[in-house]
Amino acid sequence: MNEPEDYAIQRLRDALAADERVAEMGIQVRMAAGKAFLTGQVATPERQQAVGAVAAEVLPDYEIHNETVVTVMADQPRVEKIK
Amino acid sequence: MIRVAAVGDIHFGQDSAGTLRPHLEDIAEQADVYLLAGDLTRLGDPEEAAVLARELRDLPVPIVAVLGNHDYHSDQEKAVTDVLEGIGVQVLEGTSTVVDVDGTPVGIAGVKGFGSGFAGACGSDFGEPMMKAYVRHTQEAADRLREALDDLARAGVERRVALMHYSPSEGTLRGERLEIYPFLGSYLLGEAVDRAGADLAIHGHAHGGTEKGFTPGGIQVRNVAQPVITRAYNVYCLDCEKESGG
């Protein structure tokens, strides 16, 4: 029997948290028709690449779509007056 | 006027060198103190803390931090703390510090905190030892935060900010999946802030949440997780209204 998608999703999410190249807990994984779609934010381009690498290792039978984005750092802070 | 700069969840690793400092060069013109709301490192490795320390060294404003869950991952939170304190960062855990802003003392009480969920949908101190330990860890953190805020009040410090990693409010979690709220924060933290009083509560941890919220008692809460604010910091100005006349 093929592994149910729910288990495969969580296996990947656990791997993304545990793998020292990534250590991200906030990556969302969805699956459809043999494809795995990864979304969420990562801090650096290196980690974004590692997300794709880990996914390919953990789910070799799926077509991986690494749609994570690297968090942008806008230059100027926003200033808010707290009442 | 007290300008509080804050960010959380910068998750520093070896690949983060040089990513933060360029955004901090004019911080003294923008803010009076810089708060770091935990998850300062990726794995809680002191080497990662050292990369961050190099970015923060000799900043012209005081830096006050709490650790986050990632900073505990390698069981080296003490070493991570030592590296940061080595360059003058005040790392709080159930403790407080006072910074002077043009003669006005501003107290910051900090704690990592923990989860358990929010009133009406939270864990209880009941049942198996692990369940009780989970809720008690949060209760203890909340108690220490409340004491630290109370100590500041007793010392006559009128301006107080509560700094946490986990969230004291539901509102700043909007955008996260409801199912994980109990892992993201606790009403016990909000209750501690409400009972002791504070001008502002700052937290991180909820990368998919929302910046602005408030406690059940109406105290303003800001989620400064970097993926939320997408800045090296945002600035929250206390007592700005009266000085600008509106």
Ligand SMILES: [Fe+2]
């Ligand atoms: Fe984080």
Ligand SMILES: [Fe+2]
């Ligand atoms: Fe966190």
